[in-house]
Amino acid sequence: MKLFGLLAIAFSIFALEVSARELGEVELYQRCTSQITQARQPLSQDLRVKLARGEVDPITECLKILDRAAFVGENNTQIVDVNDDLAKKVLRTFHSFHFTWFRVKTMPSAGNTGLLHGTEDIYDISTPALYYTRALFHPKMQVADIVKGKQNYRFIRSNQNPVRSARSQMTKDKYIYVNDPPPFAAIGDLLGARNPGVMAYNYEYLNLSNAMVTGQVEVNKSVGGGLLTNPVYLRANFQEVQGFFSNGAERMPRKWAKSVFSDLLCRELPVIRRGDVSPEFYNGDVNDPSVPGFRTARSCAQCHASMDRMSAVIRNFKYNSIGLGNADYLRGAHFMEYVEPTEAAETENWRVKPEAKFWKRPGSGNFFYRTSSGQLINQYVNGPEELGQTLADLDDFYLCTAKRYYSYFTGIDVEVADHGDPDRVPLTAKDQEILGRVKKLATELKTHQRLRNLVESILRDPNYKKSDFGLDLGATHE
DSSP states (O other), X not given: OEEOSTTHHHHHHSOOOSSXXXXXHHHHHHHHHHHHHSSOOOXXXXXXXXXXXXXXXXXXXXXXXXXXXXXXXXXXXXXXXXXXXXXXXXXXXXXXXXXXXXXXXXXXXXXXXXXXXXXXXXXXXXXXXXXXXXXXXXXXXXXXXXXXXXXXXXXXXXXXXXXBOXXXXXXXXXXXXXXXXXXXXXXEEEEEEEOOTTOEEEEEEEBTTSOEEEEEEETTOOOSSGGXXXXXXXXXXXXXXXXXXXXXXXXXXXXXXXXXXXHHHOOOSOOSOGGGOOGGGTOOOTTOTTSOGGGSOHHHHHHHHHHHHHHGGGTTEEEEEETOSXXXXXXXXXXXXXXXXXXXXXXXXXXXXXXXXXXXXXXXXXXXXXXXXXXXXXXXXXXXXXXXXXXXXXXXXXXXXHHHHHHHHHSEEOOOSOTTOTTSOOOOHHHHHHHHHHHHHHHHHHHHOOHHHHHHHHHHSGGGGBTTXXXXXXXXXX
C-alpha cells in the first residue's frame, strides 16, 4: 500500500492529520468538488448555509457537478451545453486521469519522422483513454463495452474541422488525402465522443518515379475487441519497424500484449508463477540458431509464454506506410492495416521456430494468466473479440479499474497481484483491509457495469468522510 501524489489540491486543502477526524459537510463538499474539477470551486453563501445545517447532502451536490459532464446531448454523444466551462473542466479532469493509466503516451516513429507527424495529425494519442471517459459519462455504456465490439471512438472537441493539423500545423493541400475535410484530429475543448465508422479516405500522390499512386485507407477500422484493436492503441503499442510480420517465434507484437496486461489489468510481467511454466515452453534446442533464446530458458519463458501467445491474436496486422517517398512532398501517415487471413487456421499459436506464413493464419492466441485470487487461466481465444470477452469476464479487469478510482479519490493505492504466490511478500493486515474495500467495489462494478456508480460508491464510503480516508495514520499496523 502506498500514498499517491495525484491529489495535491485536495491534500493541500485538507492536510492529513495524525489523529483522524470526520470532515464537516462543507469540508466534504469542497474535498469532492476539488477532486472532480482539479480546482477549488466557489461556494455560495446559500449553499454553505444549507450544507452546514444539513439541509442538503454534500455528495449529492458534488455529483450534480459531475453529471453536468454527462453525454446526454446530440444523441448521447456530448455534453448538453458546449459553453458550460464547469462541465468541460470535469471532462478534462477525468480524461486526463484516465490517460495516466496507459503505458505508452507518445506515438513511436516506426522509422520515419514525416509519417510519424502525419500520423499524429490524424490520431489523438489519448484516444485509448476516451473509452473510459465515455464509459463514465455515457448513460448506457457498460464497462465491459470498453473491450468488446467494433466501436472506434474519436473525439468531439470545440474545433472538429481545424484548418491546420494539430501536430504539423499544415493545411489540407499538403496531404495525400482527396476527401474534404481531411481526417485531421479534432482540437480544442473536449466535449464528447463519437463513433464515425471506418472513415474510408481516398489518397493520391506521385511516387519518386513520377507515377501516380492511388488507393483508399480505412482510418478508423476495427476488427473487434473494442479498445484492443483501436487504431491508436494498436499504432502506439505495436512498436515495431516497417516491414514487420509476426512469425510466431522471435517476431511477435509482444509489446502490445505487455501493454494490455499493464493498462487493463494493472499487472506487470510475469503474470504467472514460476511453477506454471511447464517444460514445453522452454525445451527448445539451445544449439539451433533458429530457436529464440527465450524458448530455452525457464525464467524467460515465464514472461514470453503469456505475452507472446496473447499477442498472436493481432498477428494479422501490419504497418501500411502511405505516402512514403513521394515527389510532391505531400504528407502521409503510418496506418495499422488488417490483412484477411489466407492460410489455414490452427490451434498452436506459438512456434519454437519461425514460420513465414504465421501472420497469414487466423489470429488465435492464448490468455495465460494467474489472477489476483490465485486462479490459473490458460484459455484459447479466437481473435481480439474473444480476448476482449475473456477480459470482460475477468474479476481483475474490474479490480484494476476500481483500484485506480479508489487511489484517485483517497490517495491510497493497492497492488493488483497474485498475492498467493509463495514468492511474494505477504500483505500486512492493513493492506488486506484496504484491498478488501477495493475488491468489494470491484465486485459491485462487475455487476452494475457503471463507472458513475463506482464513483458514487467511493464518495459515499464512510472512509471518504474521514480526514485520513480511513488510513488510520499514526496507528501501528503489522
